[in-house]
Amino acid sequence: MIIAVDGPAASGKGTIARALARHYGLPHLDTGLLYRAVATRVLRDGMDPTREADCVAACDFSDTLLDDPWLRTDEAGQTASIVSAHPLVRSALLRRQRKFAQQPGGAVLDGRDIGTVIAPDADAKLFVKATPAIRARRRHTELAKAGSSVTYDRVLADIRARDERDSSRSTAPLVMAADAAPLDTSTLSIEVAVERAIALVEAQRGK
Numbered sequence: 175m176i177i178a179v180d181g182p183a184a185s186g187k188g189t190i191a192r193a194l195a196r197h198y199g200l201p202h203l204d205t206g207l208l209y210r211a212v213a214t215r216v217l218r219d220g221m222d223p224t225r226e227a228d229c230v231a232a233c234d235f236s237d238t239l240l241d242d243p244w245l246r247t248d249e250a251g252q253t254a255s256i257v258s259a260h261p262l263v264r265s266a267l268l269r270r271q272r273k274f275a276q277q278p279g280g281a282v283l284d285g286r287d288i289g290t291v292i293a294p295d296a297d298a299k300l301f302v303k304a305t306p307a308i309r310a311r312r313r314h315t316e317l318a319k320a321g322s323s324v325t326y327d328r329v330l331a332d333i334r335a336r337d338e339r340d341s342s343r344s345t346a347p348l349v350m351a352a353d354a355a356p357l358d359t360s361t362l363s364i365e366v367a368v369e370r371a372i373a374l375v376e377a378q379r380g381k
């Protein structure tokens with residue numbers, strides 16, 4: 175079974191995708207980390223995230239980079255949103271994501287374009303959302319716990335900027351697939367959000 179989980183920054187899609195992977199015994203891929211890895215290489219190599227050719231050169235990053243905690247920073251997320259708008263970056267990362275999705279037994283992937291581009295034939299598709307203020311609060315708490323001194327207002331502004339960039343790009347914009355089930359986690363605890371996600375997957379599989 176392939177499960178596609180999409181949604182904007184800090185909506186809870188990663189938390190839900192990991193829980194679904196545990197529940198169904200499937201491997202999980204956080205596709206945002208791939209774009210964060212490209213962004214990290216671009217910045218560390220002194221390249222320009224707005225230049226497509228620089229970003230394409232950074233797509234052959236080594237897998238060990240995916241474990242680097244710096245990838246989780248606000249700056250990496252912002253730069254990831256810039257590099258991910260280049261069509262050649264998206265196509266450079268496409269095959270790796272499709273291969274993961276199509277492995278025997280299935281997989282859970284979370285990102286922005288899983289249900290629309292990477293796995294349009296997924297057995298179940300969720301689109302996770304929450305209000306910008308709640309998403310910023312969650313992300314701010316998470317970053318503060320990790321030792322960051324970034325302010326709530328800055329996180330909210332970054333989330334709004336990223337929403338705008340991710341939704342308006344011409345290639346694979348953040349948009350809900352026509353056959354995805356929406357799941358608004360604004361007022362849900364993690365436990366309840368996961369229960370609802372499992373119920374939505376059960377309702378879709380085998381349809």
Ligand SMILES: Nc1ncnc2c1ncn2[C@@H]1O[C@H](COP(=O)(O)OP(=O)(O)O)[C@@H](O)[C@H]1O
Pocket residue numbers: 181182183184185186187188189190312313316359362363364365367
């Ligand atoms: N329903 C929820 N209620 C409260 N906090 C949540 C909820 N879902 C996720 N979180 C927390 O919000 C933060 C962002 O969640 P995450 O799953 O990483 O979002 P995304 O993958 O969409 O960026 C994490 O710290 C996570 O523990």
Ligand SMILES: Nc1ccn([C@@H]2O[C@H](COP(=O)(O)OP(=O)(O)O)[C@@H](O)[C@H]2O)c(=O)n1
Pocket residue numbers: 182183184185188205206207209210251254255256258259284285286287288336340
């Ligand atoms: N499938 C994906 C996943 C992420 N991305 C980009 O990568 C950035 C970081 O994604 P992420 O999922 O790690 O970000 P969060 O939602 O965790 O904050 C996003 O803002 C998108 O621009 C994408 O374009 N397509």
